[in-house]
Amino acid sequence: SQQGEEDPQALSIQEGENATMNCSYKTSINNLQWYRQNSGRGLVHLILIRSNEREKHSGRLRVTLDTSKKSSSLLITASRAADTASYFCATDVLSYGGATNKLIFGTGTLLAVQP
Amino acid sequence: DSGVTQTPKHLITATGQRVTLRCSPRSGDLSVYWYQQSLDQGLQFLIQYYNGEERAKGNILERFSAQQFPDLHSELNLSSLELGDSALYFCASTRQGGTILGGELFFGEGSRLTVL
Numbered sequence: 001s002q003q004g005e006e007d008p009q010a011l012s013i014q015e016g017e018n019a020t021m022n023c024s025y026k027t028s029i030n031n032l033q034w035y036r037q038n039s040g041r042g043l044v045h046l047i048l049i050r051s052n053e054r055e056k057h058s059g060r061l062r063v064t065l066d067t068s069k070k071s072s073s074l075l076i077t078a079s080r081a082a083d084t085a086s087y088f089c090a091t092d093v094l095s096y097g098g099a100t101n102k103l104i105f106g107t108g109t110l111l112a113v114q115p
Numbered sequence: 116d117s118g119v120t121q122t123p124k125h126l127i128t129a130t131g132q133r134v135t136l137r138c139s140p141r142s143g144d145l146s147v148y149w150y151q152q153s154l155d156q157g158l159q160f161l162i163q164y165y166n167g168e169e170r171a172k173g174n175i176l177e178r179f180s181a182q183q184f185p186d187l188h189s190e191l192n193l194s195s196l197e198l199g200d201s202a203l204y205f206c207a208s209t210r211q212g213g214t215i216l217g218g219e220l221f222f223g224e225g226s227r228l229t230v231l
Binding site: 033035040041042043044045048088090101102103104105106107108 | 148160163173205207220223227
């Protein structure tokens with residue numbers, strides 16, 4: 001079963017607009033990561049935020065994390081056609097015994113940026 | 116180029132057959148993760164190895180098995196193949212042995228398996 005669910009499933013915007021994707025997860029985590037996947041290709045790591053962090057920036061990316069709501073958001077500012085891809089959140093799963101070493105991916109958001 | 120190599124890139128086989136997918140991790144990475152990506156199931160975590168030992172198990176079927184060799188390359192064996200096993204199989208590597216350290220995963224380009 002999926003640990004994380006992204007919302008929306010698909011998003012279409014114009015170049016220059018901002019894109020926001022949300023991720024909700026079910027269990028306690030140590031950290032949350034965001035990955036990007038171009039169609040049929042391998043995933044590429046974008047950014048990692050730890051459970052004791054609330055916000056992180058990297059270039060045009062801004063990630064927030066709300067552990068009380070078990071949710072995260074990824075904001076891509078000033079989007080470009082080249083940002084067209086699927087975006088996934090990934091969480092490591094904690095159990096009562098500690099880290100499970102399972103990195104579980106969400107369902108993904110398909111972003112289309114129209115030129 | 117992530118530095119992770121997966122072979123073969125494409126594989127077409129028949130139901131009931133057995134295939135082996137191979138993964139060479141990035142130089143220096145000790146952990147290997149295997150994922151299955153299909154349209155209906157999304158990206159499913161299968162199994163993780165660290166320095167030759169199994170560390171975590173996910174939704175891996177009993178018909179599937181994996182191992183990591185002393186040279187750190189890994190193989191995923193899929194047997195008694197069914198139509199539903201058709202998917203993209205990804206290998207990813209990282210230096211850390213566990214997710215608690217939060218290391219990013221470096222993904223290969225995947226092996227696309229088609230079962231007819």
